[in-house]
Amino acid sequence: MNFLNAGLTRFFEFIHSGVQFVVSNPNYSYGLAIILFTLIIRIILLPLNIKQTRSQVKLQEIQPEIKKLQEKYKNDPQKSQQEIMKLYKEKGVNPMGGCLPLIIQLPILWALFYVFRTINPVDPVTNQSITVSFLWVKNLFSYDQLYILPILSGITTYLSSLMMAPKGDSVQAKQTSTMNIGMAIFMVFMAWKFTAALVLYWVTNNLIQMGQTVLMRKLEMKKEDV
Known part of the structure; x- marks a missing residue:
């Protein structure tokens, strides 16, 4: 982790x-740098994120077929599971395909917890330590005193998860919905005392994920129409 933190x-x-070269005011440069930093991290992880999103989109699409199999073999759970796994193979769906990118992002998130706690903003002219604000946040490297970012982290976490969750009223869909709500509440709780910089990273990351999901869904629909 020390290597990742330093890197x-x-x-x-x-x-x-680079941002400061264009925008010298630190009250803007640090916030914009975090947003750009998030975008670059997402681009680096793009192949894995595309795989995750595609897997989740396909999983959504075959939910009606899964439900039919569950109804057909409701008295034979083992047969039901076999047929569902067969369907996954036929459709090229990996039900665990969304896990790897999330696992990879966790060490990055914890490393950024360290990064944003140790950054010491300085004035580019005087080279003296300063307090940096951004938008409504009075100190970007302390917690958001208005708690707007923590709330946004919960909302965007829930919405980004909702967009990739199975549809319908199946047991899996209900379990996923409950997990999404729990995760959103957990993120609000965690973000309450995180530095605003880290929470800004997470909110930006979620917004990019939502846009990527919409784009991937449209691309998958176009493939089906061809």
Whole structure:
């Protein structure tokens, strides 16, 4: 983790120096650097994120077929599971396909927890330590005193998960819905005392994920129409 912490710290400082060259005001440069940093991380992880989103979109599409199989073999759970796994194979769906990108992003998130707690913003003219604000946040490297970002983290976490969740009233759909609500509440609780910089990263990450899901869904629909 020390290697990852140091690497991400240097990477962020490099991005910020580039942003600061264009936007010298630190009250804007640090916030914009975090947004750009998030976008670059998403681009680096794009192949895995595309795989995750595609898997979730396909899983949504075959939910009616899964429900039919569950109804057909409701008295034979083992046969039902076999037929569902057969369907997954036929449709090229990996039910665990969404896990790997999430697993990879967790170490990054925890490393950024360290990065944003150790960054010491300085004035580009005087080279003295300063407090950096961004939008409504009075201190970007402390917690959001208005708690707007933590609430946004919960809302965007729920919406991004909802967009990829199975549809319908199946047991799996209900379980996923409950998990999504629980995860959103958990993120609000965790973000309450996180630095605003880290929560800004997470909210931006969720918004990008939502846009990617919409795009992937449209592309999959176009493939079906061809």
